[in-house]
Amino acid sequence: MSMNLEREKEVLVGSQLAETKKLNLSSILYVGTVISMLVALYFIFIYAAEEKTMGAAQKIFYFHVSSAWLAFMAFFVTFVCSILFLIKRKRIFDTYAYVSAEIGVVFTIIVLTTGPIWAKSSWNTWWVWEPRLITTLILFFIYVAYIMIRQMDGVWDKKARLAAVFGIIGFADVPIVFFAIRWWQTKFHPIVFGDGPSQSGGGIEGTMLTALFVSLAAFTILYSYFLYKGVSFENMKIKVERYKEKLREDLDK
Amino acid sequence: MGFEYMYGAYSVAWVVIFGYVLIIGKRHTKLKKEIEFLKQLDK
Amino acid sequence: MNQMRTALFLAKKDLYSELKTKQILVTQIIFAALVIVVFSFAFDPANNTTKAVIPGVIWVIIVFSGILGLNRSFISEQRNDTIQGLLVAPMEATSIYLGKFLANFTMMLIVELVSIPFLFLLFDFKFLGSIPYFILVIFLGSFGFIAIGTFLAALAANSKSSEMLLPLLLFPITTPILIGVVQATRIILTNMEKFSSALAWIQLVTAYDVIFFVVCFLLIDYVLEV
Numbered sequence: 001m002s003m004n005l006e007r008e009k010e011v012l013v014g015s016q017l018a019e020t021k022k023l024n025l026s027s028i029l030y031v032g033t034v035i036s037m038l039v040a041l042y043f044i045f046i047y048a049a050e051e052k053t054m055g056a057a058q059k060i061f062y063f064h065v066s067s068a069w070l071a072f073m074a075f076f077v078t079f080v081c082s083i084l085f086l087i088k089r090k091r092i093f094d095t096y097a098y099v100s101a102e103i104g105v106v107f108t109i110i111v112l113t114t115g116p117i118w119a120k121s122s123w124n125t126w127w128v129w130e131p132r133l134i135t136t137l138i139l140f141f142i143y144v145a146y147i148m149i150r151q152m153d154g155v156w157d158k159k160a161r162l163a164a165v166f167g168i169i170g171f172a173d174v175p176i177v178f179f180a181i182r183w184w185q186t187k188f189h190p191i192v193f194g195d196g197p198s199q200s201g202g203g204i205e206g207t208m209l210t211a212l213f214v215s216l217a218a219f220t221i222l223y224s225y226f227l228y229k230g231v232s233f234e235n236m237k238i239k240v241e242r243y244k245e246k247l248r249e250d251l252d253k
Numbered sequence: 254m255g256f257e258y259m260y261g262a263y264s265v266a267w268v269v270i271f272g273y274v275l276i277i278g279k280r281h282t283k284l285k286k287e288i289e290f291l292k293q294l295d296k
Numbered sequence: 297m298n299q300m301r302t303a304l305f306l307a308k309k310d311l312y313s314e315l316k317t318k319q320i321l322v323t324q325i326i327f328a329a330l331v332i333v334v335f336s337f338a339f340d341p342a343n344n345t346t347k348a349v350i351p352g353v354i355w356v357i358i359v360f361s362g363i364l365g366l367n368r369s370f371i372s373e374q375r376n377d378t379i380q381g382l383l384v385a386p387m388e389a390t391s392i393y394l395g396k397f398l399a400n401f402t403m404m405l406i407v408e409l410v411s412i413p414f415l416f417l418l419f420d421f422k423f424l425g426s427i428p429y430f431i432l433v434i435f436l437g438s439f440g441f442i443a444i445g446t447f448l449a450a451l452a453a454n455s456k457s458s459e460m461l462l463p464l465l466l467f468p469i470t471t472p473i474l475i476g477v478v479q480a481t482r483i484i485l486t487n488m489e490k491f492s493s494a495l496a497w498i499q500l501v502t503a504y505d506v507i508f509f510v511v512c513f514l515l516i517d518y519v520l521e522v
Contacts, residue, residue: 054255055255055256057255063263064262113266114262117258118262121258226273226277229277230277236284240284247291
């Protein structure tokens with residue numbers, strides 16, 4: 001059965017396995033990631049003012065929020081690519097959706113580990129049943145399930161189709177989960193942007209805001225680097241699979 | 254104040270990121286080996 | 297309307313075959329009873345504080361016995377090699393979905409009809425709230441759970457280990473329903489003064505039901521492709 005897993009598409013024409021590397025974009029993104037990360041670290045640890053009540057622990061906030069931003073963006077990309085895949089049926093959309101979901105899960109893990117550390121330092125408890133935290137946890141489970149659909153055996157386009165459907169359903173679920181949990185539990189997070197109710201620690205100073213935006217930008221570049229790397233890897237893998245298929249055909253003759 | 258929490262959080266974040274990079278690298282080497290094998294087979 | 301007729305036809309077929317074998321329904325009911333017994337060990341029924349966990353227990357029973365039925369609904373077709381027949385038959389994918397949904401929903405309601413009175417009996421629960429609203433909440437909650445469950449069962453049926461995959465897919469997606477109905481059930485069973493917030497929960501669950509029923513309807517074509 002495993003013989004013709006890739007048979008749905010025509011066997012690779014020509015037997016070239018040359019690694020068609022586009023060195024330019026990859027290295028630009030790599031250098032960009034390293035530089036922007038260093039700049040972000042400078043802004044976080046040296047430039048930004050220290051929070052009065054929480055001290056150094058407040059600096060967790062920058063990576064926590066940036067990871068959350070990256071994860072949500074990654075899942076949004078998965079959602080969009082899932083829709084595009086169902087409409088256009090091009091394998092590249094499926095690859096993008098998968099790689100993006102995987103990156104999203106990795107950064108959700110960061111959110112879910114830095115979140116409790118923040119909670120311990122400011123509310124003196126590891127886990128609070130708070131809307132955003134639980135929503136992130138549910139989001140994590142949804143996309144782990146998404147990746148498990150990808151691990152199923154079968155022809156690629158069936159897996160891609162089912163995963164795309166689940167990617168759409170899962171993303172549509174997120175806002176409802178959030179509102180349900182928000183109703184269920186009162187809010188714990190200070191309102192950072194805009195006029196919050198007068199919470200001490202609410203509101204944000206100018207330098208902190210700059211540092212936050214710099215780290216958001218750095219994480220966005222990091223995301224595009226991971227995405228590019230992951231997609232080119234997946235493409236290479238597909239090529240190798242097709243090549244193997246061709247070899248099998250030759251052997252059969 | 255709160256330094257231990259900051260160190261904890263940032264080291265966890267970096268461990269996860271580099272762990273992911275490591276996993277990607279491992280996949281790459283595996284695929285490279287496979288390509289080498291196929292090239293040998295081709296000859 | 298043709299769609300509805302084929303859906304009813306399919307549901308009738310499923311229910312007839314269930315009536316013949318009584319495999320799933322009996323398993324579900326016995327399982328529900330066992331869950332109740334396990335809960336009576338975990339939470340002492342003689343203790344008064346146990347009353348507080350009853351709303352949660354009701355939904356644990358529904359969810360776990362529901363999963364048993366959902367798992368069967370597409371797997372049995374696959375095991376008898378009739379899934380291909382269904383797919384190539386002159387009916388739409390939505391009819392298959394609707395038919396399966398109706399069959400699962402009917403069975404779920406039967407299980408609830410048996411197991412919830414049994415639970416109240418065993419835990420000696422004195423019913424204080426309004427019965428019609430309680431039934432409404434149970435109905436809406438099971439509707440949403442089975443609607444999305446049937447859809448994901450069709451999706452998971454493609455996997456070899458679909459029994460293990462289905463809960464992983466289903467539980468995260470249905471969290472809003474579970475939160476909503478447990479809260480609403482708690483208020484209706486124990487604290488009717490806060491009835492307005494129970495209504496809000498019922499609205500949320502209804503909105504979820506509608507949204508996901510429509511989304512499942514739109515996407516089932518892609519899941520049940522030949």
